[in-house]
Amino acid sequence: MSAAGSSGTGDAADVRRSAGAKAATWLAFAASPTFAVMALLSAGEGGEAAAMLCGAAHGPPSGGMPLMYVLMSAFHAGPWLKRIGMRRQTSGLLCKN
Secondary structure (H helix, E strand, O other): OOHHHHHOHHHHHHHHHHHHHHHHHHHHHHHHHHHHHHHHHHHOOHHHHHHHHHOOOOOOOOOOHHHHHHHHHHHOOHHHHHHHHHHHHHHOOOOOO
């Protein structure tokens, strides 16, 4: 029996790390579309309802929230851009000089 197998902690730690890594990957992919949807909702009629619920009815209804959500969506687009780039490389769509 190996040292890791005899203690019983090596396999469980590997499973926890791989589960955590998978969750982090999916969360990274979920951020950009979530912020994009929030930008659309805050720019439309939903922005006024949210402002009334939050007690911010004294100022402009949407303020700079749609712009902030668009920027957050752009800042979190990295995983999507990386995935698109990898897919283009593997399919041979990139020009090679």
